[in-house]
Amino acid sequence: MADFVGAVDQGTTSTRFMIFDHAGNEVAKHQLEHAQILPRSGWVEHDPVEIWERTNSVIQNALRHKNLTAEDLAAIGITNQRETTVVWDPRNGRPYYNAIVWQDTRTDSIAAALERSGQGDIIRRKAGLPPATYFSGGKIQWILENVDGVREAAEQGHALFGNTDAWVLWNLTGGPDGGIHATDVTNASRTMLMDLETLDWDDELLGFFGVPRAMLPSINPSSDREAYGTARTSRPLRAAIPITGVLGDQQAATVGQVCYAPGEAKNTYGTGNFLVLNTGTELVRSQHGLLTTVAYRFGGDPAVYALEGSIAVTGSAVQWLRDQMKVITDAADSETLARTVEDNGGMYFVPAFSGLFAPYWRSDARGAIVGLARYNSNAHLARATLEAICYQSRDVVEAMEQDSGVHLDVLKVDGGVTANDLCMQIQADVLGVPVSRPVVAETTALGASYAAGLATGFWRDTDELRTHWQESRRWEPQWSEDRRQQGYADWKKAVERTLDWAKVE
Numbered sequence: 001m002a003d004f005v006g007a008v009d010q011g012t013t014s015t016r017f018m019i020f021d022h023a024g025n026e027v028a029k030h031q032l033e034h035a036q037i038l039p040r041s042g043w044v045e046h047d048p049v050e051i052w053e054r055t056n057s058v059i060q061n062a063l064r065h066k067n068l069t070a071e072d073l074a075a076i077g078i079t080n081q082r083e084t085t086v087v088w089d090p091r092n093g094r095p096y097y098n099a100i101v102w103q104d105t106r107t108d109s110i111a112a113a114l115e116r117s118g119q120g121d122i123i124r125r126k127a128g129l130p131p132a133t134y135f136s137g138g139k140i141q142w143i144l145e146n147v148d149g150v151r152e153a154a155e156q157g158h159a160l161f162g163n164t165d166a167w168v169l170w171n172l173t174g175g176p177d178g179g180i181h182a183t184d185v186t187n188a189s190r191t192m193l194m195d196l197e198t199l200d201w202d203d204e205l206l207g208f209f210g211v212p213r214a215m216l217p218s219i220n221p222s223s224d225r226e227a228y229g230t231a232r233t234s235r236p237l238r239a240a241i242p243i244t245g246v247l248g249d250q251q252a253a254t255v256g257q258v259c260y261a262p263g264e265a266k267n268t269y270g271t272g273n274f275l276v277l278n279t280g281t282e283l284v285r286s287q288h289g290l291l292t293t294v295a296y297r298f299g300g301d302p303a304v305y306a307l308e309g310s311i312a313v314t315g316s317a318v319q320w321l322r323d324q325m326k327v328i329t330d331a332a333d334s335e336t337l338a339r340t341v342e343d344n345g346g347m348y349f350v351p352a353f354s355g356l357f358a359p360y361w362r363s364d365a366r367g368a369i370v371g372l373a374r375y376n377s378n379a380h381l382a383r384a385t386l387e388a389i390c391y392q393s394r395d396v397v398e399a400m401e402q403d404s405g406v407h408l409d410v411l412k413v414d415g416g417v418t419a420n421d422l423c424m425q426i427q428a429d430v431l432g433v434p435v436s437r438p439v440v441a442e443t444t445a446l447g448a449s450y451a452a453g454l455a456t457g458f459w460r461d462t463d464e465l466r467t468h469w470q471e472s473r474r475w476e477p478q479w480s481e482d483r484r485q486q487g488y489a490d491w492k493k494a495v496e497r498t499l500d501w502a503k504v505e
């Protein structure tokens with residue numbers, strides 16, 4: 001009898017494999033980073049072969065470290081960085097080009113042209129998304145137009161598209177030897193190619209980007225007994241394990257944070273930040289710069305939708321302090337350094353490296369540090385970086401409250417940055433509501449395991465999953481209302497200064 005469920009979490013900076021027991025406790029984990037390839041300003045790529053090799057290694061290592069075998073796993077889930085686009089040749093498994101990452105802005109002229117032609121409004125209505133560099137449609141178009149031979153190959157069925165879920169799934173299920181080409185509704189809802197009502201690829205949308213249907217994976221529920229087949233490759237599992245859960249990482253975190261009722265929300269702090277609010281089985285169309293997206297679909301149940309506030313740069317601003325500016329040597333040092341000052345010393349940092357995502361959607365924005373005086377130091381910059389993470393989250397919380405009428409009485413958080421105690425305290429201060437982190441902080445992998453385990457009966461239903469959630473830490477707001485209001489007003493002024501900077505053709 002298999003006592004555990006496993007999940008691959010293929011993220012922007014790393015890939016991990018995690019194993020959970022029946023009570024949702026972490027049993028094993030292995031994680032490996034992959035290279036961030038930055039060929040030009042605004043371009044961000046990953047090597048899909050490296051990602052697949054890392055996936056293999058983390059599965060093997062997580063099992064080996066705990067003396068487990070594949071037979072100990074009842075099922076596997078896959079969750080992934082969304083939108084990041086891989087196009088490969090199914091005859092040999094070779095990618096035609098590096099994966100174009102969600103943060104990459106090379107498709108800004110494609111997005112601008114969609115807006116100019118009026119097609120942007122059709123994309124908003126059908127796909128629930130503003131035309132932006134963020135989503136997969138423009139990235140596929142770019143590969144079709146710029147990589148020799150791919151368009152012809154795609155028309156003949158020799159080029160497959162997938163986000164990294166589909167790439168990992170295809171490889172795990174046999175690769176060129178019968179690999180399954182499939183994705184789930186949550187990933188498909190991030191392409192600008194799927195109609196949110198029919199939950200199918202839409203010919204009009206495919207036409208906007210010139211994407212042949214033959215390259216697209218089948219769209220399936222996020223939790224499904226049949227669609228994703230079994231992991232049967234000799235490596236890394238050496239046994240046939242059913243793959244029964246697939247969903248985008250932010251939707252997986254929503255499932256892991258047990259946000260199963262309309263009005264429940266979570267905010268994940270990783271490379272970027274992603275606030276997701278469950279809106280139930282009704283589509284809510286944002287009037288304030290949020291995305292309408294699919295939260296999850298379990299088996300034959302109706303799809304559950306969400307409003308999402310996606311922020312491109314949060315934890316990656318801390319990486320920038322470390323790698324580019326050499327202000328710190330480790331992400332955790334951002335806290336130590338920021339604690340040496342009382343406040344930001346008047347300095348605001350808006351890390352609009354990829355333009356601004358929600359709620360602004362301005363690809364012409366670029367990063368700015370404003371309010372500088374000779375008094376300011378590295379410590380103020382560290383503090384301003386943590387504040388930027390929190391103010392950007394306030395921007396999307398405000399938009400969410402305006403769109404949905406839901407007023408949060410507590411913000412559920414998770415992700416790498418939540419290890420930063422000062423940042424979480426600032427978040428409570430900036431929002432004026434408590435911030436709460438669960439015991440299992442790896443909610444993304446947990447949610448993918450839940451999706452997989454629900455399909456096989458390892459877990460009965462979402463009521464059972466709810467009983468697993470436990471708070472580990474809570475931060476209460478401490479700022480006065482005056483300080484909160486003044487700080488936010490200054491932040492909004494700083495955001496204004498970043499706009500209309502980059503030239504979009």
Ligand SMILES: Nc1ncnc2c1ncn2[C@@H]1O[C@H](COP(=O)(O)OP(=O)(O)O)[C@@H](O)[C@H]1O
Binds near residue numbers: 012269317318416417
């Ligand atoms: N103590 C910390 N303080 C601030 N940021 C941190 C800290 N620890 C990790 N991070 C940031 O968290 C991010 C990684 O979080 P993770 O949830 O693993 O992200 P992802 O899933 O996007 O790869 C990195 O951008 C890193 O800079």
Ligand SMILES: O=P(O)(O)OC[C@H](O)CO
Binds near residue numbers: 248
């Ligand atoms: O891999 P993460 O955690 O940075 O998440 C990336 C998002 O899915 C992008 O939409």
